[in-house]
Amino acid sequence: MDPYDEPYSVKALFDEASSDASSSETLLGSRKPARHYYGLFFAFNIILFSLSAMLFLVSGYRLMELRDPLDNGVLRRSSEHSPIFDQVHIPFVEISRNGSFITPPHPSIYRQDPSPEVDAAWNRLANINTVPMSSEDVRKLGVDPLTTARYPAEFGFGDDAHIGRLDVFHQIHCLDNIRKEIYFDHYYGGRFINDIPTPSHRAHVTHCLEIVLQALTCSASVEPILHYWVDIQQMPFPNFSDKHMCRDFDTILRWQEEKSVDMAYFKSTVRRPDNVQIHHMSQAYKDALALNQVAPNTPESS
Ligand SMILES: *[C@@H]1O[C@H](CO)[C@@H](O)[C@H](O)[C@H]1NC(C)=O
Ligand SMILES: *[C@@H]1O[C@H](CO)[C@@H](O)[C@H](O)[C@H]1NC(C)=O
Numbered sequence: 001m002d003p004y005d006e007p008y009s010v011k012a013l014f015d016e017a018s019s020d021a022s023s024s025e026t027l028l029g030s031r032k033p034a035r036h037y038y039g040l041f042f043a044f045n046i047i048l049f050s051l052s053a054m055l056f057l058v059s060g061y062r063l064m065e066l067r068d069p070l071d072n073g074v075l076r077r078s079s080e081h082s083p084i085f086d087q088v089h090i091p092f093v094e095i096s097r098n099g100s101f102i103t104p105p106h107p108s109i110y111r112q113d114p115s116p117e118v119d120a121a122w123n124r125l126a127n128i129n130t131v132p133m134s135s136e137d138v139r140k141l142g143v144d145p146l147t148t149a150r151y152p153a154e155f156g157f158g159d160d161a162h163i164g165r166l167d168v169f170h171q172i173h174c175l176d177n178i179r180k181e182i183y184f185d186h187y188y189g190g191r192f193i194n195d196i197p198t199p200s201h202r203a204h205v206t207h208c209l210e211i212v213l214q215a216l217t218c219s220a221s222v223e224p225i226l227h228y229w230v231d232i233q234q235m236p237f238p239n240f241s242d243k244h245m246c247r248d249f250d251t252i253l254r255w256q257e258e259k260s261v262d263m264a265y266f267k268s269t270v271r272r273p274d275n276v277q278i279h280h281m282s283q284a285y286k287d288a289l290a291l292n293q294v295a296p297n298t299p300e301s302s
Helices: 005-026 031-067 074-075 118-124 135-140 167-182 184-186 199-219 249-260 265-271 281-290
Strands: 094-097 131-133 162-164 243-247
Touching: 118 167, 131 249, 135 162, 167 184, 167 199, 167 249, 199 281, 243 249
Parallel strands: none
Antiparallel strands: 094 243, 131 162
């Protein structure tokens, strides 16, 4: 039914009501007050209906809050399921971005040339440690828990612990990979014959480029950048030092550091069990991974 028809059906109701009323109202010798009476009655019903609809919505909202004591409702609605939603409240925070175009005298650690301190800072954020997830978590992602890898008993998580990772840390790992490409000589000098990266090295970098691009287009910040006039040119200059509404990354990083499994321990302990479903990789994967001399059982091979 065309919603624009609505006023006419309301009018028809009115007409019907008043013509129904007319037979009895004529006994009283007056039709005008009757019209008035039905109009009031109708308005009263509309108000009553709106009120109960409002109460229904409010109580529904309260119920949803009770079911989500950590108050991650906004996040849940803008994300696929994550085990972190059931464990910690992730606040939204307004961040003042430091968008200096030229390198300032004391640039942030992430902007500095390679050094052990810079590597340590990036490594802390590019934390690709794994975290345990339940079968219920896996099912909430629409995935059959029989197809996903679990931690062996040695990890002490029980037999319902699937191996997971929070996407943001892999995204940062990828950004770090692209950063290292800018300082190719420092990070990869002498590693390749004639300094020509292998196809699998290139594959890793372009894989990362696409991962970061997809992360950006997925979160798709539409917060506008304003401009100001400057003395050195006719064109206005963009002000990148602006405010952004962000998921509180410190909360997420703290959770990751508390709950995740140390990578060295993971690598030395995790082994493919005998009685599990095995996915057969394509020849292209086998060639690429053999070139990189990555043993087929390490987490990097996926
Ligand atoms: C941005 O960073 C530079 C250098 O670290 C600093 O001097 C400046 O005060 C910062 N600006 C803001 C708005 O935080
Ligand atoms: C850039 O925007 C910030 C935040 O609104 C403001 O504090 C700052 O003064 C702006 N810079 C210029 C040069 O207008």
